[in-house]
Amino acid sequence: MPFVPQSLPWPGNRAFLMVHGIGDASAGKAGSFPDDALRSILGADAATTAIYRLNYDFINDWLSTKLNFAAGVSAMKTALSAEMGGTATDAMIAEYAGDVLWPILSMDLRFAVRDAFIAQLQQIERDRARAADARGDNALDYSVSILAHSLGCFHTYEVLTAVAMQPEHELQPASDLVKYDSVILMASPVQLIRTIGGAIAGLIPDIGSVATLSQPLAIPAEQRRGRNVRCTKKFVSVTGTHDPVGGHLLGQQLPWGYMKVPAQKSIIVPQTGLNLTSAEATAQALAAAFAPGGPTANDPHSWTAYIAGQEPLLRTGVVA
């Protein structure tokens, strides 16, 4: 079934693109997005906001099926004589390990996810122009924001860097005037991947095409006539004090795990109320979040909770 980017009518002059994270862990069940949480935050503005959703799991599933990865995990466990649970556990490990590993180790998957993302961004631009033209407005007065979670932050960073530098996609911030109102990365593992990927750099095919690994972190930008034109006015990182994916453990920031892009706006959410007082409790909360059934009440990585806590940012673009 060929991928068809989501196309929406714009009820107003604003749109969000929500980019899903790893597997189903972002929102609790298969393919779901916390757009209810976003609509709730937007209040009356929700009715005039187009909310797009991008989930690239179907591409991960292509490769997972092609490589019989779940069977591979079972074989590996058997070889290691590891006692880690039954076939349901194998499938879960296969899904999440694959979601994280494939974009790094498989060029086909990396570029396929990138293309699906690019096609979605192009569709949003087309929808924006169509809506504005129909009303006699200038499409450039209509705004688009990107809201990504977890591994979706990595793909967002990679794609925005690629489209800012490659003219073929017609999405460059200076040449094509495609600038996002804000790019909000929630619990971004970009630095985590940079650290781990750096350690296995020799194994990564065409590492030069992975912006996270091959160049210093920077807000994606186009160089045009000596000027550095960024893809967004606001590049925001939101993470919790107890979210390891976002580079924190038990209230401590992990320098090798926390994404620090120069000029980013940083929001660190206090998560002391989650009662995570040990590394084991954190691991258990995360494991429960990734298990069937989805995030639990004390999940430090919950996308829904991140959104619910960022009303000023999401409503008005103001970093509180």
Place this chain on the structure above:
Amino acid sequence: MSANHLTRIGGVIGGALLAAAPQVTAQQSRMVADSALIATADSFTVGDYCRATRAVTASAPIMTALKSDSTIVRISGATICDPLLSSFSLHALFGGTHAPLAAVARLHARGTQENRARILDAMSEFRAVVQNDDDGDGQNIRDVVTRSLDPATNQLVVRVSSTVQRLLLTDAQDKVLERLARYERKLGPTSARLNGPEVLLNYAAQRWIPRFRADPLRGPSPWEVIASYAPGYVTWSADRVQAVSASEFGLRRYLFGDRFGQSGPRGLLYPSYWAAGVITASDRNGALVWPWEGRSRVGGFVSWGSLKVAYIPDRDGSVLVTKQFQAIPFVF
């Protein structure tokens, strides 16, 4: 941008200038779906775009605000105001419909493939400068243009420049979606499953052999390495059908054409891939026989989709047939 536009124009110029019945490409078929865009692109000509540029260059407040960028706008305007192309609709400029006959005659005499590419580049440059909301010195040029032109002229500037951008975007998206369809062909449900050794071999191939690497703009490599144990061959020997187990080493090539990648009965005619390589089998027939057992023999195999035929000379039951499948996932 120039090379990109030249390639695009190179592709469409034949249809616009020479072909009596232009081919319907995937790009055009998708563009047809965006009927509002087509109607708008038909309603504006290159001459209209020229009028928009002249209105901008004639405005002293705008040209003052543009500072050094005013030169870019003047040069872009001069390029867009090509009298040979002024009667072309924006749709025709992209090859989406026939060009005006009189213009075709003039163009044919001048061979203006490069002119069209230059015009598209100039249109992109013009928009990038006069619709910019930050010129680097904190000045919003778009606001200056809106304030300095009368509403109708400003509307013309916005709509013609936006229409060209939408056409460029549509074309770019078509290329991305075609590339994505190729990835699906190679990785998706109609592709061949890989076993453990093949996973490692193909990973190594894409890591170290350029021909096996995907490219962000060209898409996936069509090639895949085959190294498998195939226990499901059958042959005719001793007046009966017998199972044969074999090992295969070769290459698989994915077929990225539009008609290929079918499943079901049509997949027999238009599969996702073909393959060829070397096959080894023992002289002893039977399922799950070690291929190098006894006096093993070497031959060749070819496949068209999942159907495979092999020939091993000097063997009792030299012609083998099978269907691609994995008996034990991840193993063989």
